[in-house]
Amino acid sequence: METRRTSDELGEIKKGPWKTEEDEVLIKHVKKCGARDWSSIRSKGLLQRTGKSCRLRWVNKLRPNLKNGVKFSAEEERIVIELQGQFGNKWARIATFLPGRTDNDVKNFWSSRQKRLARVLQSSPPPSQPPQKSQKTLRESPAIHKVPPFEAPKLSSSTDGESSVTSPKTLSSSSSYWYQFEYTAFPKEENSCNQPPHPPSLQDFHHVPPPPPPPPFDTQDIFNQLADPNFYAVFGQGGTSDMLNFPYVLPGGDQGESGGSCGRDESNDAVIMEPNTFMDDFPMDMFDQIEPLPSPSEW
DNA sequence: AACCGGGCCAACCGCACCCAG
DNA sequence: ACTGGGTGCGGTTGGCCCGGT
Structure with missing residues (x-):
């Protein structure tokens, strides 16, 4: 008692x-x-x-509306890949673009992917090797490459960071992007707890986080700075999905989707990997560049 | 059938930030 | 201005499961 x-x-x-x-x-x-x-x-x-x-x-x-036990869809994968390239390891931020996904989900997904990629790269032959073997490894990790193109929200280098990301309309067809939608599931009950400054409705929790500031440059700039096309080729995001134009990766029809709506600079498709040089061009030290990838905002 | 390695996931830890007192 | 508690976030770890050998 x-x-x-x-x-x-x-x-x-x-x-x-x-x-x-x-x-x-x-x-x-x-x-x-x-x-x-x-x-x-x-x-x-x-x-x-x-x-x-x-x-x-x-x-x-x-939390309500979580996609527990549901694998990442191809589109979600693309979103993660794309946004990781823009935000770096800002999992919570990335997760806000993925309804039903948590930062932990995204984090776990990415680390799995990294491990898988590391293995693929390790087991991949030196650049001089013929691509055939590599294709086997590609088959073993479909999630890495068989990701349909994704039109990421272009964080235009406008100084208006807030609005740049608050325009998820550019992101994907399907969904709303902010957490708050998830909190509508619970009807508000009596509040016997400490009253916060405003009614503690679930919808208030995590009220829309301020959209991230724009990176000082867009992905293409990042790409240019890294000056390593293979980085994006392997990570499947490269400032634009156009970099994934490997015939064996994407069904031809999809790639150009360029959802256009985001007004992306179409000239971004400057780098297109040639299918038969893809694995050939794997730099063995690729992960040396990948590992320390800082958040774009830190660049 | 047993073993092994990899993938996935849940949870913890440490750090940073925010805010009220 | 300072401090401590609360919260959020990213990194890491350990365990379970599954498929391949």
Whole structure:
């Protein structure tokens, strides 16, 4: 019958996999209080988890509309690839473009992809080798190359960073891009928790993050700076999807899609890999350039 | 059938930032 | 102006699963 929590009790921090009961408690809390006050969950003795842990669990697994257990679609892959090239490892930012995906999802997807690419590159023959063998490895990692073209939101180098990314219309046909849409699933219940300055509706949580500032240059600039076409060839994003114009990669009809709507500079398709030189041109030290890829904003 | 390696995923950790007191 | 708590984010790790040998 003890309602007070001693510091010892509070000190017991549970780690590891979450149980269903814990999830239920957490969901209840969010319904009641909104997705905030994470630390109060523990201080109230509801769960022996840290606030961080609770938040993470909510964000990554319990939030409504998550695409749990759903593999990344080809389009999502392209979005990630493209945006990673523009934002760098800003997973949370990238995730805002992928409804139902979390930063963790994106991060995991990317790291898997990196590993896969690393393996492909390692097992790929030196540049002098014939491409045939390489094609086998390509087949083994379809996600790497068989990604239909994607028209990324062009973060035009306009100084208006906010609006540049807030125009997701350029991104993909299907979806809205901001988190807030995900929080409409829970009807707001009574708020017995600390009242925030504004009603703690779930829709308020993560109200639209300020769109990222534009990179100082667009992807093509980045590309030019790296001066390594193969980087983009392998990572499948290259400032423009046009770089993926490998006959065996894309069905011919798709590539030009250039969704046009984003007003991209059509001259960006300057670099087109020749199919028969693709693997030939793999630089063995390619990952030396890839690894330290900083966020564009840091360049 | 057993073993092994790779892929995937959930969760933790540390750092940075923000904001209220 | 300073400080501490809360939160967000990116990196990393460990475990499970699955397919290939």
